[in-house]
Amino acid sequence: MNLTRTDTFFRLLLGLGLLLISLSLRAADVDTSSQASPPTVSPEHPLDPAPRATGTTLDRVYSFGVVPQQAATRLAQMWVPLLQRLQVLSGVPLQFATAKDIPTFEQGLAAGRYDFAYMNPFHFVVFNAAPGYRALARDRDQRLKGIMVVVKEAPYTALEDLANQELVFPAPGAFAASILTRAELERRGIPFQTRFVASHDSVYLNVAGGHFAAGGGIRRTLEALNPEVRGQLRVLWETPGFTPHAIAVSPGVAEQDARAVGQALLTLADEAPELLANAALGPLTLAKDSDWDDIRALDVDRLRRLSEMPAP
Amino acid sequence: MSIRFKTILGIALIEVVFLSLLLWVSLDYLRSTNEEQLRGRAHTTAHLIAIAIKNALIAQDLATLEALAREGVSHRNDRDTRLALEQPGISHFEKVNRLLILDPRGGVLIDSARLESANNQDPAPSAPSPDAGTLIQAQVSVEESGQIFGHVRVILSAARIQDLIRSAEYQLFLIAAVELLLSTIFSVLLGNWLVRGLKRLQEGVERFVEGQWVELPCVGDDELARLTCSFNQMVFDLATQRQRAEKLQRIAESDHLTGLLNRKELLPELKRMMAEADRNQNLLAVAYLDLDGFKPINDELGHAVGDHVLKEVAQRLRQAFRQHDLIFRAGGDEFVLCIGDLGTIETSLLLLERVLDNLRAPILHEGALLPPVGASLGLVVYPLCDLDSPEGLIASADQAMYAAKRAGGNRVQLYEPGRPGADAGLAGTPEL
Numbered sequence: 001m002n003l004t005r006t007d008t009f010f011r012l013l014l015g016l017g018l019l020l021i022s023l024s025l026r027a028a029d030v031d032t033s034s035q036a037s038p039p040t041v042s043p044e045h046p047l048d049p050a051p052r053a054t055g056t057t058l059d060r061v062y063s064f065g066v067v068p069q070q071a072a073t074r075l076a077q078m079w080v081p082l083l084q085r086l087q088v089l090s091g092v093p094l095q096f097a098t099a100k101d102i103p104t105f106e107q108g109l110a111a112g113r114y115d116f117a118y119m120n121p122f123h124f125v126v127f128n129a130a131p132g133y134r135a136l137a138r139d140r141d142q143r144l145k146g147i148m149v150v151v152k153e154a155p156y157t158a159l160e161d162l163a164n165q166e167l168v169f170p171a172p173g174a175f176a177a178s179i180l181t182r183a184e185l186e187r188r189g190i191p192f193q194t195r196f197v198a199s200h201d202s203v204y205l206n207v208a209g210g211h212f213a214a215g216g217g218i219r220r221t222l223e224a225l226n227p228e229v230r231g232q233l234r235v236l237w238e239t240p241g242f243t244p245h246a247i248a249v250s251p252g253v254a255e256q257d258a259r260a261v262g263q264a265l266l267t268l269a270d271e272a273p274e275l276l277a278n279a280a281l282g283p284l285t286l287a288k289d290s291d292w293d294d295i296r297a298l299d300v301d302r303l304r305r306l307s308e309m310p311a312p
Numbered sequence: 313m314s315i316r317f318k319t320i321l322g323i324a325l326i327e328v329v330f331l332s333l334l335l336w337v338s339l340d341y342l343r344s345t346n347e348e349q350l351r352g353r354a355h356t357t358a359h360l361i362a363i364a365i366k367n368a369l370i371a372q373d374l375a376t377l378e379a380l381a382r383e384g385v386s387h388r389n390d391r392d393t394r395l396a397l398e399q400p401g402i403s404h405f406e407k408v409n410r411l412l413i414l415d416p417r418g419g420v421l422i423d424s425a426r427l428e429s430a431n432n433q434d435p436a437p438s439a440p441s442p443d444a445g446t447l448i449q450a451q452v453s454v455e456e457s458g459q460i461f462g463h464v465r466v467i468l469s470a471a472r473i474q475d476l477i478r479s480a481e482y483q484l485f486l487i488a489a490v491e492l493l494l495s496t497i498f499s500v501l502l503g504n505w506l507v508r509g510l511k512r513l514q515e516g517v518e519r520f521v522e523g524q525w526v527e528l529p530c531v532g533d534d535e536l537a538r539l540t541c542s543f544n545q546m547v548f549d550l551a552t553q554r555q556r557a558e559k560l561q562r563i564a565e566s567d568h569l570t571g572l573l574n575r576k577e578l579l580p581e582l583k584r585m586m587a588e589a590d591r592n593q594n595l596l597a598v599a600y601l602d603l604d605g606f607k608p609i610n611d612e613l614g615h616a617v618g619d620h621v622l623k624e625v626a627q628r629l630r631q632a633f634r635q636h637d638l639i640f641r642a643g644g645d646e647f648v649l650c651i652g653d654l655g656t657i658e659t660s661l662l663l664l665e666r667v668l669d670n671l672r673a674p675i676l677h678e679g680a681l682l683p684p685v686g687a688s689l690g691l692v693v694y695p696l697c698d699l700d701s702p703e704g705l706i707a708s709a710d711q712a713m714y715a716a717k718r719a720g721g722n723r724v725q726l727y728e729p730g731r732p733g734a735d736a737g738l739a740g741t742p743e744l
Binding site: 083 | 372
């Protein structure tokens with residue numbers, strides 16, 4: 001009796017032990033097998049076929065290229081909210097795009113890679129010709145002007161006084177500060193040497209420091225300058241006002257979509273002025289291709305040379 | 313199955329079960345925490361890389377993306393990356409096994425594995441190295457103001473964790489094995505010690521049952537020592553009782569005055585000795601002894617002196633015989649002597665003559681010599697006498713004793729079966 005009971009006890013203990021061991025082994029197996037196969041994507045997985053943009057009835061998303069005047073992230077911060085609102089207002093799906101630099105952006109425009117694009121007037125004139133971007137809208141009130149600044153005490157009173165001086169400009173493609181100013185100097189037949197620096201601010205600092213006789217810029221960046229530096233400068237000359245940047249549409253975009261986006265752009269001033277301001281734009285107006293005839297009058301070939309854009 | 317074996321088996325089983333449980337739980341914990349940590353690191357790494365490549369990804373600057381991917385996450389020319397990587401504590405990241413930069417739709421823009429294989433001019437598409445072990449991946453989207461510009465997928469190898477687990481496994485198993493070994497040794501020793509104590513007790517009990525009394529050593533104050541002490545006490549009590557019982561028995565069986573066996577015991581004892589003689593093919597001598605000259609002492613000097621003489625005679629008889637020879641007081645001044653283990657009749661005759669001489673020596677009582685007593689002895693030697701009952705033997709010895717008495721006493725008379733007549737049946741022995 002006693003022996004039987006003891007034996008039963010030991011058998012129970014043995015059974016418990018085996019059960020626990022087998023359980024732990026099984027659990028370990030499950031563990032390793034779940035590790036062995038990654039749950040989501042194996043490294044060998046082919047390119048993920050992601051669904052097309054959702055939430056629209058259209059079967060394509062239009063790209064909206066923005067000229068890379070600022071760092072890409074900054075541009076995205078300025079433009080993505082605006083485009084999202086525009087998409088809601090127009091019912092046309094839009095996606096922000098930009099390029100790493102102006103030459104790349106120009107290549108994109110030349111190839112018609114952007115369905116919609118925000119570009120400078122010179123770009124518009126060029127890519128209106130080919131591949132045929134059409135003007136959609138532009139800033140209603142703003143006129144684009146370049147300025148030439150000199151130190152306050154400088155003896156210069158007119159552009160002609162700068163003859164044979166070394167002048168400083170931001171990047172060659174900077175339209176108002178660099179192209180318009182140099183175009184006017186050339187048009188007047190004033191000889192000068194050119195030096196490019198990285199930014200508008202560098203131009204102003206270099207002029208204020210006396211390293212150059214004068215430099216090209218625009219009103220807005222001059223006013224944003226540190227007052228101490230700004231106080232040392234004066235505007236010698238200002239270009240006439242030109243038609244500003246264009247919002248244009250590529251010939252590949254359906255007419256009704258282009259019109260819907262154009263209408264939506266006009267309503268933005270009422271619907272979302274803060275988004276326009278965030279993108280450094282004023283109220284917009286519909287534009288015609290001929291609005292940029294003033295730029296065309298400046299001789300496109302000269303402009304192309306000045307901007308260092310390769311010939312088409 | 314012995315107690316010792318059961319104990320060892322039980323302890324070992326419990327040890328194995330709980331050690332493996334402990335091992336499993338701790339390894340599982342180690343694995344899951346480390347994996348979680350690694351997953352966190354993968355996510356953080358992906359996040360940092362996302363910050364680093366954001367500008368280039370938004371600008372769709374594939375050349376810069378490629379350069380970033382090629383250098384892993386250490387593109388020193390990129391301010392954001394540099395800042396991100398120089399934050400304390402995150403410069404020692406796991407090596408990124410594979411970095412994928414995806415466009416918003418999930419299409420692969422950059423795959424570090426392809427870049428490497430292109431670098432190595434390896435025509436085969438890159439496969440994960442076989443020793444990479446489990447892979448942990450994390451994906452982070454590059455987003456600005458709600459628009460997704462792409463994704464960063466970081467794949468880390470968990471090989472380091474697996475190494476860690478392996479070494480922990482090794483160490484834990486080693487500790488467990490040592491623990492198991494020690495506990496087994498301990499349980500073997502414990503079992504031995506317990507069983508040794510029990511075995512000693514068991515042997516003590518067996519020897520006590522056989523009639524021996526061995527006091528067991530009881531040292532210490534544990535349960536076993538207390539049990540041993542109690543056992544000793546119990547055995548002592550039982551032995552004392554047994555001794556007392558034996559004494560009572562002896563008293564019951566013996567003659568009160570002389571301490572010799574009494575008449576009641578005579579027949580059974582004689583029967584036993586006869587059987588023994590048969591078995592050993594020995595001779596058994598039975599002698600009937602009656603004192604000569606006792607009656608006058610008893611009558612003239614009183615019963616007290618008579619009793620003294622009887623005691624003295626009994627003492628002298630006891631001295632004359634061996635332990636296993638039996639001496640009975642048959643009543644009054646008559647005794648029966650049973651002497652086993654004899655070779656010849658002559659030997660027994662010689663022995664009895666010597667007894668007779670002994671008895672004749674003077675007896676001292678309260679400083680005075682008593683008149684000497686002698687004895688008449690009738691002897692029967694079994695089985696030479698052709699008798700086969702104890703009663704017959706005693707009767708014949710009695711007859712021979714009367715013959716000795718009639719012949720003048722102080723002699724030994726051998727019973728001769730061939731001559732049944734009272735006088736003729738007895739052959740006188742020469743006086744020695």
